[in-house]
Amino acid sequence: MATDTLVKRAPAVEAAPKKKKKNKISRRENNWHGWAFIGPYALIFSIFILVPVILAVILSFTNFNAIQFPKFVGFLNYITILTNDEVFMKNVLPNTVVYAVVVGIGGYVLSFVLAWALCNLTKPVRTVFALILYSPSMTTGVAMTVLWKVIFSGDQAGLLNSWLMELGVITEPIIWLTDTRFLLPIVIVIGLWSSMGIGFLSMIAGILNNDESLYEAASIDGISNRFQEMIYITIPQMKPQMLFAAVMSIVNAFQNGMITSMLVGNPSPGYASQLLVNHIEDYGFARYEMGYAAALSVVLLLIVQIFSKAANVLLTEKDPYGKKGGPDDEQGEEN
């Protein structure tokens, strides 16, 4: 830096080098072009992401019914969440935790194992398989509703009922989508089915990008099977992708309330598959208790942040010879 400043201040002797230097130097300092390039994005980001988050925090301390001016109530909404919201404590929170653990962690492990398996195959096979595995994550909205409603249809014309009856597992058709015992498992299965998203693709890229010479070196050093290769070479080399995929899994696990609301409506029968996101929509747009819904939103955003932080700590541990971070070990066992 010091030399650059010197160069800049030194009187130019020749004209041509001066121009070159000037251009070079303009990149080293506080270049207003930076703001010009990022400005439009920053503006839209602020209006539609930053401001809404701040508004949510402010509204969470108020009582707001969308018509009258919000009334400040302090921590009342948060206290209500913790002590007075029976549905939240009895259904929403346990459902959200179960869903996040199974779809978040399970989906993450599954996408790593599958990405790794695909990378051991030839390119044409890998491409076709990757396409098939990725396609469910594109199936949202209408396609998903129609599809799963037909499969889980409650009469004997429903695909699953018909198959199970043929196999002799059940004798009477099960009304899947109103039976509180099956609702959460169904939502979880659909969640897992659609969890091979962009994180999965990034993992494939990460594994393919591994330095091949390391594998040869490792085989000389006595690494003998693919499993060891995965633990000692593949994963340490692709930590950035592992982390990215982890964050994607967490976000996906907490924000995907659409499955429930599309399949069975909101609120779900007996709140059996009510997730935090559904609870927010229920309070915000059905009951117009927007202050309370905002407090729930803040809770949701905090939970996602905490989990992402945890993933960050686990995956950025820089200790190549020590023991691995938690998620790595988990994957090993799952395989």
Place this chain on the structure above:
Amino acid sequence: MNKGKKINPKKFEPGQLKIILIILPLVIFMGMPIIFIINHAFKPMEELFAFPPTFFVKNATLDNFTKLMKFSNTSGIPLSRYVFNSVLVTALTVGLSLLLTTMSAFALSKIKFKGRNMLAQINQIAIMFVSTAVLIPRFLVVCKLGLVDSVWAHVLPLVAMPVALFLVKQFVDQVPDSLLEAAYMDGATDLDVYLKVILPMIKPAIATASILVFQQVWTNMETSNYYFNDDSMKTLTFYMNTLVNANNSVAGQGMGAAASLIMFLPNLILFIILQNKVMNTMASSGIK
């Protein structure tokens, strides 16, 4: 041969058969519903309600699609209007988003200015942003800006996508500084460098970002649901969804099957077109 060369094999070896056999059931489980969507859309009425229900279509027909067309002709707003809305909104959002995202990625990665690290940090945190959580405040913002019933209410809320910026920035980070240095030496301005050096080099990242944004916009129902009173301004996704939910009748089933295929196909086609580029170049261009 040695134990090396396990990843990305060039030739088929018997060892791979084992892996295929292990993951095949999962691949089938994941792929079956997609096959079902495609088959379901072409089933004639008898097959849609056949007992026992069938998985594959036997006598494929386009009945469901013609029924969908006819039905939409009877309603006040023609289907073409919704198609037009959706195409316009998607094109605007994807275009605008890619432009702003690549510009920001260039700035965050290659231009030095005050506040750069802070902005990159904020964006990284925002990756974990859950948009459904701020549905209500966002709605208030859209109202305050007077965007209700304007096409921009479809576009602007979805333009800033932190994940896309993060991915593109990761990619721009890989462009060697020496290359930019050379361009600056030749007298290029920041704008020249962005247009002539950065953009051509980050095409794979642009492909990836466009898939992300496309999927987000194409399937989005929030904007139509909450920011629009005027039905003629809503999108195809919204229309298809109301159609499927409102018509639980016998005819509705067939139309729903056709609608689901129509909504799903663009996603699939775009991904098939771009995936080769994304996967190949992502792997060889050293994103780390």
